[in-house]
Amino acid sequence: MTASDCVLRTDGLGKRYRRTWALRDCTLALPTGRVIALVGPNGAGKSTLLRLTVGLLAPTTGTVEVLGESPTTNTPQVLSRVGFLAQDHPLYRHFTVADLLRFGRSCNLRFDQGLAERRLSQLGIPLDRKAGALSGGQQSQVALALALAKRPDLLVLDEPMASLDPVARLEFLQVLMGAVAADGITVLFSSHVVPELERVCDHLVLLNHSRVTLAGDIETLLTEHRLLVGPRTTTDLDRAGTVVEATHSDRQTTLLVRDGGAPTAPHWQAHPIGLEDLVLAYLRRPAPHGAALPVDVAEVPA
């Protein structure tokens, strides 16, 4: 991937709060024009990575580059190219929706007020209502409209749907995907709900125990991984170093392997794996010890 088609590039990125690392050794290169999901359990460092991306946090170690520039410089140019929707979509509660749009206009280089007003009127959100009086779903729509009206090249969303009911979730995704289709913006959003990602995302970054454990194009990841089911065996399974996870029932052993579809051994059957199972398998792996990330040691019987 060259620098020009890279929306976010991190190198050895780390962030420490006092004595605990929220994010460590994060090296990533994310492509433009994609919808990228950042997945991980609570406390995995998702918010930290996103805040580093939009320049709200400064890294403890390593570098981060967004659209070819460092967000830590905090210049109006960098800031105006990135839209951010923080967790729980914070808004000034005592501002009316119109006040919030005026806030957006007065604090941005380019702000498409007409676009925002159209989006909000389509959703039936009155401009003269105070933000605090809106429902959670409406608040998230207002926050999204504010972020989209910046006409950003990259839109970063931190758990945008975590606090929404299923109907509001669907509406939110529809608006988001409509904007992606219309403007071709790159979207990076975090979530711990896997099923809803499958429909909208084409790139995945998995964060666990403050480290990146898996990153790549979702289709590619799904073809690289497969499940092998065979007779129960507990010896020497990981000769090739490709086993991600091994589970054993009374008679069978199931292996999740990342071998890109090598020939299957006799008595073993290969099955494709779904995104949710793949994510869960990686999330189940225990925290690595030591500095380097051990790739394939988890739960493989010796």
Add this chain to the structure above:
Amino acid sequence: MMWLTWRQHRAEAIILGVLVAATGVTLLALGLPMHSLFPEGAARCAGLQPGVADACSTAVSRLWEEHGYASKMLSLFNLLPFVIGAFLGAPLLARELESGTWQLAWTQAVPRMRWLAVKVAVLAALTGALAVVLTTFITWYRQPLDALDGRFAADAFDLEGLAPAAYALFAFAAATCAGTLLRRSLPALATALAAYIAVRFVVAGWLRPHYQTPRILTEGVAAGDPTIDVAGRMQTGDHLDWILATGYADSAERHLTLPEVYEMDVAARRDGVDLSAYMHDQGVQQWVEYHPADRFWTFQIIEAAIFVTLAAALLILVALRIKRRTF
């Protein structure tokens, strides 16, 4: 940004504006009858002992009878600069950090240091302006009292000149800083109040008398001087001066302790003579340590400089904290 600052802080600004206006109206209502006691100005009556000029002595005694509460009321006004500054400063950052909106504010195209600079500049200017208006009201109200008592008393010096605006700026900076560290408006207000009271007490009680070297007047005790008693009541000749201490010294110019003066009083009674006569025989001198009244503005400038410097230091701390991006 100007619009945003106004929109976010207009509620506090309006409330404080109303508070200052109401204070002004109250002082006007209370002050007019007080001013009317001295149709030709209170300065004419200044320094006169009661009974010297009839009109003046009536006016002065009516002043103490009808407006004697002024001093107590004014000492409450010491909190007004705090209220002005802290109510604008505490929410500045605490409210953003409390509600998560800092993430909204600092991801627009305004760099956070500019955001901070505009907000601090606008709100500090508003703090200063409100404090100056308040000071103007109080200074007008106190005109007769100032002419009679001078401007160095605690209920005058702390409420006139440059000091209240500097106090307000300090309260603003302290509340802003506390809000940044504590991330909550109310604890920030409480912390700022504690800091405000502590610093005001230290400065007024310990530092202020030493802004300049006090002057000392010494003169021998005259036999038969009616003002002589054990406490020592020497005057400087200008009743507007700030008298720090008075006392007696022996012929070797050593200051006498209170027990020593009491011993003299006992000895004088035993000898059946007046204390002043006894002291005169002993060669005792009386002294007064004071700051002349014309040092008022020098002292005001020094006092204001102390508080403005403290405010600047606290605001630099805030800026460093925001710049480090550790939230």
